[in-house]
Amino acid sequence: MPNLLTIGRICLAPFLVSAVLEGKFLFGFVLFVVAGITDALDGALARILKQRTVLGQYLDPVADKLLISTLFLVLTHMNLMPVRITVLVFGRDLGILVVAAILYTAVGRRDFKPSGFGKANTLAQITAVAAVLLFQTDHSAWVRWLRTIALDATIVLTIASGLHYAWLVTRRISPHGAINTTNNGPTS
Secondary structure, three states, X not given: OHHHHHHHHHHHHHHHHHHHHOOOHXXXXXXXXXXXXXXXXXXXXXXXXXXXXXXXHHHHHHHHHHHHHHHHHHHHHOOOOOHHHHHHHHHHHHHHHHHHHHHHHXXXXXXXXXXXXXXHHHHHHHHHHHHHHHHOOOOOHHHHHHHHHHHHHXXXXXXXXXXXXXXXXXXXXXXXXXXXXXXXEOOO
């Protein structure tokens, strides 16, 4: 059941993108909230039902990145998301993927657990996307404030989590150039 919810979230992505591109921002916001609920439910169900799977461990972050990254691109294309934030988010994620690929190639390391900074960054990105979507239908002061705070938090946490990830990776490298495979690091 948890993996089905994750797959359902992936299937929502085209409908969400279509709604945003067609200017149906309220519908897009609702779909984004539904996707968020399925994200919370799949993790909770996996823990409660003791159905944690390797597939789920890979599929869940892929679903999250697919949805968020796609929305960042679409909102940037529509001039609703600042280009600098989207470039920063993609640059950080690309850097993490490159380092993960290198570590996997060098030592077969695949276990990258998200750090607190990475989780906070993901929350800021989700909040930013939600606030940008909501602002298209509600221009009230609190939504404008939320959008500004979420976008600023995304900038700060993207940089902080990227630097933290780089710091963790450099700590794994011993003075002799060997990689220490006992310390896990973040992917989000």
